[in-house]
Amino acid sequence: MVSFSTLIAFALVSLGMVCSPGPNMIYLISRSITQGRMAGFISLLGIMLGFIIYIIATMFGLTVLFIAVPFVYEMVKWSGAVYLLWLAWNSIKPGATSILEPRTVSIEPPRKLFLMGLMTNLLNPKIAILYVSLLPQFEDPAKGSLLIQGGVLGLTQITVSFIVNLIIVIVASRVAKLLGTRPTWLKVQRWLMATVLTCLAANLIFERRQ
Incomplete structure (x- = not known):
C-alpha cells in the first residue's frame, strides 16, 4: 500500500x-x-474523464511499454519538455496575453462542452507526462500490488485536480475582472508563469528514468 x-x-x-x-x-x-460557471463545470467533468482514461491506461500497460521500450519513454519525456518550453515562450513573446485575459469561445451545448473538455485533456502532453513518467516513480513493488498503488495515486491526482479546477471555474470571472485590467500585474504573471514552466521543463530533461 x-x-x-x-x-x-x-x-x-x-x-x-x-x-x-x-x-x-x-x-x-x-x-x-x-458561457458561465455551469458550462465550466460540465467541461470540467469531461476533463476528469480524461484523467480516468489515463489512469486506466497507465495501470494496464503504459508503464510496461516504457520499461520494455526506453526510446518511447525518452520521446515522451523530451516532447513534454519541449511542450513546456513552448508554453513558457508563448507567455512572454511579443503580443502575448495572460491566461486571465478572456478569450472568445463559441456557445456550445452541454454534450459538446463535455466532449471538448475530454479531448482537451486527452491531447494535453502535460497529463501524459504526469501519468506515464512521474506516477511510476512513486510506486514501490515492495509495498504491494503496483496496480492498487497506481489506482490510489491516480485517484489522489484526480481529487487534487478536481478541487483546483473547480475553484478555477468558480472564481474565473471574478479574478479575470479584478486583475485582467491591470497591465503591470499581468506582465508579472506572464513572466512568473514562464519561469515556472521553464523550471518544470529543465527538471523533466535532467530527470533519470527509473
Missing part, C-alpha cells in the same frame, strides 16, 4: 502540475468567463 508520506509527496507534485498553466486551465477559464 502507498505510504502516507508518499501520498502527500505525490499530492504536492500533482498540485504543482495542475497549477501550472496549460490547455485545461486556459480552456476552463475561457469557457467559464464566456
Whole structure:
C-alpha cells in the first residue's frame, strides 16, 4: 500500500502540475468567463474523464511499454519538455496575453462542452507526462500490488485536480475582472508563469528514468 508520506509527496507534485498553466486551465477559464460557471463545470467533468482514461491506461500497460521500450519513454519525456518550453515562450513573446485575459469561445451545448473538455485533456502532453513518467516513480513493488498503488495515486491526482479546477471555474470571472485590467500585474504573471514552466521543463530533461 502507498505510504502516507508518499501520498502527500505525490499530492504536492500533482498540485504543482495542475497549477501550472496549460490547455485545461486556459480552456476552463475561457469557457467559464464566456458561457458561465455551469458550462465550466460540465467541461470540467469531461476533463476528469480524461484523467480516468489515463489512469486506466497507465495501470494496464503504459508503464510496461516504457520499461520494455526506453526510446518511447525518452520521446515522451523530451516532447513534454519541449511542450513546456513552448508554453513558457508563448507567455512572454511579443503580443502575448495572460491566461486571465478572456478569450472568445463559441456557445456550445452541454454534450459538446463535455466532449471538448475530454479531448482537451486527452491531447494535453502535460497529463501524459504526469501519468506515464512521474506516477511510476512513486510506486514501490515492495509495498504491494503496483496496480492498487497506481489506482490510489491516480485517484489522489484526480481529487487534487478536481478541487483546483473547480475553484478555477468558480472564481474565473471574478479574478479575470479584478486583475485582467491591470497591465503591470499581468506582465508579472506572464513572466512568473514562464519561469515556472521553464523550471518544470529543465527538471523533466535532467530527470533519470527509473
